[in-house]
Amino acid sequence: MPELHIPDSLVERGAGGKKIILFVLDGLGGLPHPGTGLTELETAQTPNLDALAERSSLGMLTPVSPGIAPGSGPGHLSLFGYDPLRFVIGRGALSALGVGFDLRAGDLAARLNLATLDGDGRILDRRAGRPSDAEGRRIVEKARTALVPPEGIEVFLQHEKEHRAVLILRGPGLEAELGDTDPQETGVPPLPVKALAPGSERSASLMQGVLDQILEILADEEVVNGILARGFAAYEGYPSFHERYGLNALAIAQYPMYRGVARLVGMDVKDIPGNPSELVELLRKHYQDYDFFFLHFKYTDSRGEDGDFEAKMRAIESVDDLIPGILEVEPEVLVITGDHSTPATFKAHSWHSVPVLLASPWARPTGTAFGESECRRGDLGTFEGKHLMTLALAHAGRLAKFGA
């Protein structure tokens, strides 16, 4: 189990520490608009964030390490202080989190593609012609209800989107060193599940049995009559936020993926059922019950991926409107940042550093606005994401002096 990157003994787990709010604006970082030279965050009208910046330490955060564009899983693990280069998270496990599955230590997860096979069992289409969500759901439901789990094993099968689904096996002694059955090409049959390490043979045979059953169940389907598995991953269980930091943590997030990552580190989770602004009410409602709050806002990333500079800017402005409500609970430490950049001009997650704002009585303010330019000149410099939690703990009076 990877350890904390600071001496564990420094963490003061007892009472007396202050509360911390970490507000993640997904994909916050941007690139300059060609016309103005200003990023989305710099262009947005954000009077509340700017006022907060005036009394905050500012900096730039490198999500993982320079040049790495992280996915949501590694991006958030980094913000939570779990170095994602050491806490590796498999694709299957991430997919399970993405559909809101309650992954537990020891679970063996795989990504599934619904596929089309010809009469001889050779792959015609690795994505079964990209079925609609409704059709994908129907197929997965059909397989799920007919499937007979191997003895002593629980099997979970969940549809994700279009041709994608997730398969999880739960039971004692499952190993993930298994080769993909997806050969990544057409005209050949799916590969058998191969044990890649001694000790994985039993898992390979259990998994093969489940996949064979699904094939049989789908045999009468016209199009979606095959299944391909890849990205086998055993979720090992991470040390929880409470174990590591002594923090009772609550995640408030609208999308299952982010509640999933939060659950990985032992946070309680709350869904935001309607408008994103409801996160403020949820925060207020639960503020007395927790020490740490992870608030997640998705649309900065979505609009960046759309390549819509204006819309990402407006998403940021809508977050600015939430700030007064958040400040009403009077958090001692409030951190606002992103898990990575999603510049509208780049239309994807990127490796660029991300602005950070850390408001606390012990801040070293340097700027008058929240944006890349001001943060670049900030007191925190440019630092790796895994250090963010340590900084927050320090500001909250939750880290002891190191050495005498």
Add this chain to the structure above:
Amino acid sequence: MPELHIPDSLVERGAGGKKIILFVLDGLGGLPHPGTGLTELETAQTPNLDALAERSSLGMLTPVSPGIAPGSGPGHLSLFGYDPLRFVIGRGALSALGVGFDLRAGDLAARLNLATLDGDGRILDRRAGRPSDAEGRRIVEKARTALVPPEGIEVFLQHEKEHRAVLILRGPGLEAELGDTDPQETGVPPLPVKALAPGSERSASLMQGVLDQILEILADEEVVNGILARGFAAYEGYPSFHERYGLNALAIAQYPMYRGVARLVGMDVKDIPGNPSELVELLRKHYQDYDFFFLHFKYTDSRGEDGDFEAKMRAIESVDDLIPGILEVEPEVLVITGDHSTPATFKAHSWHSVPVLLASPWARPTGTAFGESECRRGDLGTFEGKHLMTLALAHAGRLAKFGA
């Protein structure tokens, strides 16, 4: 074999990535002129570099780690993404590269000092009175032609400069755990070659045989009648640029040392036969045949070591004149930096950070000139040299997203 500091699976080795030029101005970083407070780079008139800086991400690069002044070998390995604290390169191997020797995996290299012994074989002068280059060359040539290699072993003996030479043994099963024969003092005889690890005994005895032969050959010399060996190093072979990054790389460099380091990581190499400006023609000529170009310019370092502020400044200005020619090939990613600082006031390699400029469509420009002050305020912050290649790969579209 040390691994890449990022997951190897992120590197997209297939076609479709953009080309990268890495232009290294050796010893680029400087210290302020006492009269003006400006460094060599800040003082130089560099209209082309400044125009490039306006559309580049800027930053400061720590060659190895703070406080470490690297030699040319580690300095360049770092820029190439081979962490020099893990890819350790022995002095013998570096000397072999310095004389342009084509070092191969398994070669055992040592640095030699020509020395003067007294009648009883005790060391009178560890540097044989610093012979002229011509005299040093004569002695080494005499030894080289008379030497009979041990069976199954090739022996290469090359003069370096003054009293320094390089000895390389090539053959199966050579081990480098050998103690120096140079006792680092006078009045005592050279030490015998001692095996420092079980398994090195055969190499020790082969090496001793070769050194004994050289002693015998030089016995009739008046001054240079002895030889001392140190820095035994077996070159293990590094994973190549192509293996690591999927890049077909070409080095264009005037000095053998830099072509040597480039060959270590599997680059093809081209000499610059005459004026440094010929590197532009060579770049143009070979631009279609490679994905990555390492261009090396030496004189910024040489003039810094001379302690000549003005001359280093003029060397930088002569590089500025090459920029338009380089831009004519329209590189998608162009990185300009140094392998370390050689401030004219310091007259030696130093540990100070080095300005970096990275021009690409995905840059985050912040400045109007290429110099220490502007780079310090740049978007890349201050980062370790080993991350430079990762950044360049990201900008060239050659790194996949990390995790989902």
